[in-house]
Amino acid sequence: MKNYLSLASGVFVIAVAGPIAAGSSPQSAPALQQAGTPAQQQNANVPAGNAANGRKLFTSFGCYQCHNYEAQGGSAGPRLAPRPIAYAQFMKYVRHPTNEMPPFTEKTVKDAELTDIYAFLRAQPAPPDLDKIPLLK
Amino acid sequence: MAKNGSVDRRDFLKSAAVTGAALVGSAAGADAQTAPPAPAAAPPAPGTAPVAPREADPSPETDIVTTDRPGGDFMVDVLKALNFEYIAANPGSSFRGIHESIINYGNNTSPEFITCCHEESSVAMAHAYAKVEGKPMGVLVHGTVGLQHAAMAIYNAYCDRVPIVIMAGNTLDATMRRPGVEWAHSVQDAAAMVRDFIKWDDLPWSLPHYAESMVRAYKIAMTPPMMPVLIVLDGGLQEDPISAEVKERLRIPKLTLTSPPQGEAGAVAEAARLLVNAQNPVIIADRAARTPAGMTHLVELAELLQAPVVDQGGRMNFPSRHPLNLTSAGGRQLIGNADVILGLELTDFWGTVDSFRDSLVRSSRSMVKPGTKLISITAGDLYVKGNYQDFQRYPEVDIAMAADAEATLPALVEAAKKLVTGDRRRVFDERGKKLAETQANARDRARLEATYAWDASPISTARLTAELWAQIKNDDWAVVSESGNTSGWSRRLWDFNKSYQWAGGSGGAGVGYGAPAAVGAALAHKKHGRLSVTIQGDGDFMYAPGVWWTAAHHKIPLLAVMHNNRAYHQEVMHVQRMGNRHNRGITRAHIGTTLEDPFINYAQVVKGMGVYSEGPISNPNDLGPALKRALDVVRKGEPALVDVVTQPR
Numbered sequence: 043m044k045n046y047l048s049l050a051s052g053v054f055v056i057a058v059a060g061p062i063a064a065g066s067s068p069q070s071a072p073a074l075q076q077a078g079t080p081a082q083q084q085n086a087n088v089p090a091g092n093a094a095n096g097r098k099l100f101t102s103f104g105c106y107q108c109h110n111y112e113a114q115g116g117s118a119g120p121r122l123a124p125r126p127i128a129y130a131q132f133m134k135y136v137r138h139p140t141n142e143m144p145p146f147t148e149k150t151v152k153d154a155e156l157t158d159i160y161a162f163l164r165a166q167p168a169p170p171d172l173d174k175i176p177l178l179k
Numbered sequence: 180m181a182k183n184g185s186v187d188r189r190d191f192l193k194s195a196a197v198t199g200a201a202l203v204g205s206a207a208g209a210d211a212q213t214a215p216p217a218p219a220a221a222p223p224a225p226g227t228a229p230v231a232p233r234e235a236d237p238s239p240e241t242d243i244v245t246t247d248r249p250g251g252d253f254m255v256d257v258l259k260a261l262n263f264e265y266i267a268a269n270p271g272s273s274f275r276g277i278h279e280s281i282i283n284y285g286n287n288t289s290p291e292f293i294t295c296c297h298e299e300s301s302v303a304m305a306h307a308y309a310k311v312e313g314k315p316m317g318v319l320v321h322g323t324v325g326l327q328h329a330a331m332a333i334y335n336a337y338c339d340r341v342p343i344v345i346m347a348g349n350t351l352d353a354t355m356r357r358p359g360v361e362w363a364h365s366v367q368d369a370a371a372m373v374r375d376f377i378k379w380d381d382l383p384w385s386l387p388h389y390a391e392s393m394v395r396a397y398k399i400a401m402t403p404p405m406m407p408v409l410i411v412l413d414g415g416l417q418e419d420p421i422s423a424e425v426k427e428r429l430r431i432p433k434l435t436l437t438s439p440p441q442g443e444a445g446a447v448a449e450a451a452r453l454l455v456n457a458q459n460p461v462i463i464a465d466r467a468a469r470t471p472a473g474m475t476h477l478v479e480l481a482e483l484l485q486a487p488v489v490d491q492g493g494r495m496n497f498p499s500r501h502p503l504n505l506t507s508a509g510g511r512q513l514i515g516n517a518d519v520i521l522g523l524e525l526t527d528f529w530g531t532v533d534s535f536r537d538s539l540v541r542s543s544r545s546m547v548k549p550g551t552k553l554i555s556i557t558a559g560d561l562y563v564k565g566n567y568q569d570f571q572r573y574p575e576v577d578i579a580m581a582a583d584a585e586a587t588l589p590a591l592v593e594a595a596k597k598l599v600t601g602d603r604r605r606v607f608d609e610r611g612k613k614l615a616e617t618q619a620n621a622r623d624r625a626r627l628e629a630t631y632a633w634d635a636s637p638i639s640t641a642r643l644t645a646e647l648w649a650q651i652k653n654d655d656w657a658v659v660s661e662s663g664n665t666s667g668w669s670r671r672l673w674d675f676n677k678s679y680q681w682a683g684g685s686g687g688a689g690v691g692y693g694a695p696a697a698v699g700a701a702l703a704h705k706k707h708g709r710l711s712v713t714i715q716g717d718g719d720f721m722y723a724p725g726v727w728w729t730a731a732h733h734k735i736p737l738l739a740v741m742h743n744n745r746a747y748h749q750e751v752m753h754v755q756r757m758g759n760r761h762n763r764g765i766t767r768a769h770i771g772t773t774l775e776d777p778f779i780n781y782a783q784v785v786k787g788m789g790v791y792s793e794g795p796i797s798n799p800n801d802l803g804p805a806l807k808r809a810l811d812v813v814r815k816g817e818p819a820l821v822d823v824v825t826q827p828r
Contacts, residue, residue, distance in 0.1 A: 103766060104759075104765055104766070104768055106827060107751055107752045107755055107827055110826045110827055111632075111635065111637065111827070112631065114628075114631035114826075115631070116640070116666040116828035117667060118752065121628065121631060142536065142537065144755065144756045144760060145759055145760070146765070149762050150759070169630035169633055170630055170633055172626060172630050175633060177646065177648075177649050178626045178629055178630065178645060178672075
């Protein structure tokens with residue numbers, strides 16, 4: 043629990059105590075998942091990318107470690123998908139993170155590979171309807 | 180020489196040595212006053228004392244080798260007087276005397292000997308037991324190798340401020356040691372190795388001394404800040420008969436526990452004034468609630484002030500669904516907006532109000548706004564050692580009460596009540612409504628977040644937690660340990676409202692605590708008929724998995740649900756961070772940090788120790804039925820384990 047609170051002993055201390063939607067994180071965490079249409083508008087000219095390859099890279103490059111395999115987020119990193127932040131913002135943040143995320147430089151991750159990862163995030167399905175999950179009522 | 184054909188080992192050997200010396204004197208005519216000098220084939224060198232034979236074989240009539248009342252029996256009398264329920268131990272010859280007295284003289288009840296497969300398990304079991312039961316369990320270890328095995332677990336308990344009474348066997352008299360192993364298992368100063376992270380130790384020289392030191396040790400361990408203590412038990416003291424002279428002096432001193440230190444009245448009044456007048460007070464609790472009363476007092480204070488509470492989880496401080504529990508609603512935002520922060524037994528006040536960035540250039544910044552008043556109440560200020568750095572960075576607080584938080588809360592509540600005016604009451608009520616709304620929203624958000632990756636395989640930690648909650652929520656349940664990191668889902672989704680439903684963490688972050696702590700806490704819950712559950716990290720499990728045999732052997736009901744992410748995941752992240760920072764090798768962080776090739780089948784591991792098990796389970800739809808089957812076993816009084824292959828966190 044203490045790691046979750048990220049008050050004492052967490053290594054990657056982007057807490058997930060609050061929503062991760064753009065502009066509303068209580069932790070000053072970056073907006074890595076968009077709630078509405080602005081990102082969709084900004085993404086009009088995003089390269090297609092290969093979502094299947096992106097899923098593999100999401101694991102092999104270690105993204106899953108903080109964001110989990112389905113990019114659903116966890117105590118160490120926010121939810122990224124579905125509806126990730128705008129492509130340009132995503133590319134910029136990965137290169138120059140301002141919070142606890144380690145940097146992924148061009149030397150280690152090519153733009154094309156990031157584009158594939160972005161395609162994977164966009165392709166993630168929406169979760170089941172909360173009201174249809176009895177265990178969460 | 181003892182009665183009834185028994186003999187004191189020391190007296191016997193002493194007699195034998197004296198006899199030998201007398202024989203020398205007689206043979207050599209050493210009595211200078213009465214005997215003339217006798218011729219000697221090889222006269223002793225000038226200046227040397229008379230030399231006794233190297234060995235003295237007892238004559239048949241003195242070779243009496245039994246005793247009816249060894250010192251260990253009295254040691255058991257003391258253990259019973261102190262009301263120890265259990266002694267956890269991996270057997271060791273240096274404490275064979277008291278071991279035998281416990282099981283025969285003491286009839287293996289109060290205390291009952293709990294057979295452990297590793298001393299780290301013995302201590303971690305005692306650690307968690309104490310947090311549930313509110314009193315120490317006894318632990319027996321070898322003074323050397325056993326204490327070495329136990330050391331990390333002792334450190335965890337020290338950091339977690341938990342009382343444990345550890346007894347270490349040792350053979351002090353070098354001339355009485357058996358050749359070979361007993362020498363390797365003997366030590367001049369057994370406590371030296373752990374003295375930096377225990378509160379007190381002693382080496383009793385007699386049985387009366389033992390009784391006094393055990394009562395003193397118990398009292399010291401139970402005085403906040405509570406910590407482990409160590410008593411070294413000499414082998415001779417355990418095994419030798421109680422002589423008539425010593426018997427006359429045997430008594431067990433009265434135990435009077437120290438009243439926990441309460442905050443100074445002036446400081447309490449000033450803290451109350453600040454809290455009552457604050458616009459945005461925040462209460463943060465870590466190891467605050469030592470007893471069930473602790474949670475009651477904290478609820479009273481929070482409700483009086485209508486102030487939000489952040490429960491850092493060192494103890495079960497505050498009900499998880501209380502409208503003022505803002506733990507899951509953004510602790511940093513609360514801290515940033517606060518004008519008064521009350522910290523109750525915080526492990527790390529500095530880290531609570533400051534952020535720290537682990538980047539190539541490490542940096543930190545305060546999260547509180549200028550002028551925010553910080554109030555600390557902690558018994559930790561009463562006892563600090565220098566070598567191990569668990570005391571964390573220096574916090575610049577405005578009021579520091581070196582006192583027990585739980586003991587201070589009633590006075591703080593009363594002082595605050597006197598200051599609450601009608602105007603303040605209206606402000607409080609308005610604040611409380613907003614906080615309740617925020618808390619409800621946070622709960623809704625948590626439920627919504629749990630839907631993401633709901634059907635994923637590996638299974639999400641949210642799904643695992645929700646499936647388990649569905650199975651236990653109608654029982655009298657308790658989470659006995661959580662190891663690994665499940666993103667705090669149980670605290671976000673479950674209704675924790677009883678003081679025993681959460682047992683905190685390891686204290687020192689020494690991995691390997693989770694499994695034995697779960698068994699120890701479950702042992703404490705057993706007599707209360709509570710359903711004990713643990714979410715068990717795979718890396719933690721592998722440190723000392725033999726504790727599952729202990730659970731099976733002693734029929735300790737406990738359900739473990741494996742959070743099997745097949746890695747020391749925190750370390751994967753650390754290595755990944757280094758790879759990124761050094762601009763290379765970001766695909767190789769799994770080397771040395773993961774538990775794969777081969778995967779470990781935890782169900783098979785515990786099955787071999789007589790424990791019911793299921794798994795590994797990767798399909799989330801299989802999880803609920805497996806948990807139900809396992810819980811059927813646990814409700815009948817036995818342990819069970821369900822291995823679940825999970826997302827990393």
